[in-house]
Amino acid sequence: MSTPPSKQGASGPAPDSAPFDPRSGSFLERLLFNHRLVVVLLCALVTCLLGYQASKLRLNASFEKAIPTGHPYIANYLKYQKELSGLGNAVRIAVENPAGSIYDPRYLATLAKINDEVFLLPGVDRPFMKSLWTPNTRWVGVTEDGLEGGPVIPDGYDGSPDSLGKLATNVARSGEIGQTVARDARSSVIYVPLLSVDAQGRPLDYEALSAALEKIRADYEPQGVRLHITGFAKIVGDLIDGLQQVLLFFAAAIAIAAAMVFWYTRCVRSTMLVVLSSLVAVVWQLGLLPTLGFALDPYSLLVPFLIFAIGMSHGAQKMNGIMQDIGRGAHKLVAARCTFRRLFLAGLTALLADAVGFAVLLMIDIQAIKELAIAASIGVAALIFTNLILLPILLSYTGVSAKAAARSLRTEDATSADGCKEGLWRFLDLFTRKPWAGAAVACACLLAAGGMAIGHHLKIGDLDPGAPELRPDSRYNRDVAFISQHYGASSDVFAVMVKTPDNGGCSNYEVLKRVDALDWQLRQLDGVESVNTLALLNRRMLSGLNEANPKWYELVKNQDMLNSVTAGAPRGLYNESCGLLTMYVYLQDHRADTLNRVVATVDAFAAANDTADIQFLQAAGSAGIEAATNIVVKRAWYEMLFLVYGAVTLLCFITFRSWRAVVVAVLPLMLTSILAEALMVGLGIGVKVATLPVIALGVGIGVDYALYILSVVQGRMKEGASLSEAYYRALLFTGKVVMLTGVTLAVGVATWVFSPIKFQADMGILLAFMFLLNMIGALVLLPALGHFLLRPAVPAAPAALRGGSHQPSASLAPVGDDGLKG
Known part of the structure; x- marks a missing residue:
């Protein structure tokens, strides 16, 4: 039976122009489509079960998961963590008296209440908490009777003018001005080190801790004080608080994607099924995470949307193929099976490339990124079932x-009628010809050269003070600015550990002489505000014991004197066995350049001064841990790109079995990566834990476009079509949907620019840029490179291709067909 002319496209007659044999096709196709109802019911059951599991998903974070525990610096920190006075995860609460100074009875009474409430919060490392009201904040002075000292809050304090005078004197003698007490004496800090687990062994709940701190702020600010809170826990808490708005932006992106697909199809049922199948994959992913013992943290919040985006891309391709076959007169079941045959291999390869892009992140020694990679890989695995299998079956x-x-x-019908190609497709087809192809390749080379020149300035780590994940005018970053402005010692502390023999080794003159030398070198660095060491205390004490004569501001070679000073020194400067000294380096900020200078100086000093008994070890403190993280991220950045491109190249070669096709598919992706790095420089975005995965994810998602177009192009050229004819057929079949999904997803994520969370806004810009550029690369650069690299297998036969008797299901099969055709 012949197909009516109205149902024939330029690809040939409809798939059901001959009787369809349900026993045809691969074993996988027969297994799935001959048992469609069973597949649908099983997927429905799994969705219900995992949907219930998804309700148990927790949103939390962990300080330890955000740091590279295998790096030597972090290993040093973890080894001596219990002896470092809370120099890891900590919160600083600056309590300000806007109406006067801290020497105000009402202020001090309020400070005491806040101190007590914070002390009782779950997760606080109470022995190392420090404020004016804790006994570990002490003063030391020289009197006519010798050395004296005691708590800063005087014994018998009663708020009287006499008690306040003694307090002011004690503060002046304590050395806490610029650290615990502001330089203008209008605020003081409560330093709150945190434990990784609470007393019951449960991980610290950052959302609950942040909420408790905000409650304290709300309760006490009406009493005449202002609270300024900083620290990792508060950043995470603010990110979690912004989750509701993040979900609104995700919902907007989903709505935009659905609206764009409907605009393209004008079919409610197919649009709803594409969106539904993609959302089912997200449900499976979110349900599997708690089932496998994982939680979702603020840095992996983007993963569910990425899974949805990938699902929309693949789902739209399946929907488009089925729609075209039905338009040629095929029965819906036949159309679904033919589309499954044509696109399953390309779709599977693309999803495997996505999975590889995510799996490469497992190589990075940061647990938060590893869990992001696992979550994303779970989502991709779900897409293989929901979008490559379930969606075609539902559409059948x-x-x-x-x-x-x-x-x-x-x-296609318009082209068949007059032999002319439509406007946009005709323009894109020009890039298969020499002048336009050469111009496109030359332009790409210029862009790559410019992008590499700009991308060379890409920095590792934070480029701004405060928390770059949040807006500069956010409450958190305003609090950071307040503390930096009013305190000589910022919250960015870089701690150097000096290991010495136990039982008195830390007070040895040779040890203190080296510590003193490093102290001097660090003070000369740009970005270092102050340094606090046991050697500095010895200098001050010797001068104090000699009527503050500056001539005695020296480190004397008198071991008895050094031992005497050490005995009365704060325990934060050395441990109980006197086998570990701690050098506190207070920085202006934690920018990458500042941290690099400190790390390089300590490394060079250690190389020149370490002995068998004295080792200078890095690093503790918030800045020291971030410095180690930056080192790991920098190494992982290049390793990640090498591995992800190597894996994508291998998958493309397995699929196409042609090095030429691999080059055509991969080079546009590389251009996008180069330009994305240049964009990060332009936007002032550094490479850190939060941004590291984006480029890898962009490569994995971007290769989808190339695979769908190139599979059709090479399949056509294998049959003898010219590049122009093959590319035009690819545009009509898969290219339209590549353009649709590229624009749709870019518009969806571009709405994130309005998010109050700067991290999400930056990622929205980057992802929109990569979605669009990968789409343009697949539509413009791919055919241009194909002109120079791809060749038909046999001389072209355009007449046969326009009116031949072969079926679209065969002509559109990808190269390397392995039995998927019927």
Whole structure:
């Protein structure tokens, strides 16, 4: 039976122009489509079970998961963590008296209440908490009777003018001005080190801790004080608080994607099924995470949307193929099976490339990124079932509307009628010809050269003070600015550990002489505000014991004197066995350049001064831990790119079995990566834990476009079509959907620019840029490179291709067909 002319496209007759054999196709196709109802019911059951599991998903974070525990610096920190006075995860609460100074009875009474409430919060490392009201904040002075000292809050304090005078004197003698007490004496800090687990062994709940701190702020600010809170826990808490708005932006992106797909198809049922299948994959992913013992943290919040985005891309391709076959007169079941045959291999390869892009992140020694990679890989695995299998089966039941099917072939029918190509497709087809192809490749080379020149300035780590994950005018960053402005010692502390023999080794003159030398070198660095060491205390004490004569501001070679000073020194400067000294380096900020200078100086000093008994070890403190993280991220950045491109190249070669096709597919992705790095420089975004995965994810997602177009192009060229004819057929079949999904996803993520969370806004810009550029690369650069690299297998036969008797299901099969054709 012949197909009516109205149902014939330029690809040939409809797939059901001959009786369809349900026993045809691969074993996998027969297994799935001959048992469609079983597949649908199983997927529905799994969705219900995992949907219930998803309700148990927790949103939390962990300080330890955000640091590279295998790095030597972090290993040093973890080894001596219990002896470092809370120099890891900590919160600083600056309590300000806007109406006067801290020497105010009402202020001090309020400070005492806040101190007591904070002390009782779950997760606080109470022995190392420090404020004016804790006994470990002490003063030391020289009197006519010798050395004296005691708590800063005087014994018998009663708020009287006499007690306040003694307090002011004690503060002046304590050395806490600029650290615990502001330089203008209008605020003081409560330093709150945190434990990784609470007393019951449960991980610290950052959301609950942040909420408790905000409650304290709300309760006490009406009493005449202002609270300024900083620290990792508060950053995470603010990010979690912004989750509701993040979800609104995700919902907007989903709505935009659905609206764009409907605009393209004009078919409600197929649009809803594409969105549904993608959301089912997200449900499976979110349900599997708690089942496998994982939680979702603020840095992996983007992963569910990325899974949805990938699902929309693949789902739209399946929907488009089925719609076109139904438009040519195929039965909906036949159309679904033919589309499954044509696109399953390309889709599977693309999803494997996505999975590899995510799996490469497992190589990075940061647990938060590893868990992001696991979450994303779970989502991709779910997409193989929901979008490559479930969606075609569902569409085999519902089909598409007749108007939508006819509309999908409008461009193809117009071409068949007059032999002319439509406007946009005609323009894109120009890039298969020498002048336009050469211009496109030359332009790409210029862009790559410019991008590499700019990307060379890409920095590792934070580029701004405060928390770059949040807006500069956020409450948190305003609090950071307040503390930096009013305190000589910022919250960015870099701690150097000096290991010496136990039982008195830390007070040895040779040890203190080296510590004193490093102290002097660090003070000369740009970005270092102050340094606090046991050697500095010895200098001050010797001068104090000699009527503050500056001539005695020296480190004397008198071991008895050094031992005497050490005995009365704060325990934070050395441990109980006197086998470990701690040098506190207070920085202006934690920018990458500042940290690099400190790390390089300590490394060079250690190389020149370490002995068998004295080792200078890095690093503790918030800045020291971030410095180690930056080192790991820098190494992982290049390793990650090498591995992800190596894996994508291998998968493309397995799929196409041609090095030429691999080059055509991969080079546009590389251009996008180069330009994305240049964009990060332009936007002032550094490479850190939060941003590291984005480029890898962009490569994995971007290769989808190339695979769908190139599989059709090479399949056509294998049959003898010219590059122009093959590329034009690819545009009509998969290229339209590549353009649709690229624009749709870019518009969806571009809405994130309005998010109050700067991290999400930056990622929205980067992802929108990569979605669009990968799409343009697949539509413009891919055919241009193909002109120079791809060749038909046999001389072209255009007449046969325009009116031949072969079926679209065969002509559109990807190269390397392995039995998927019927």
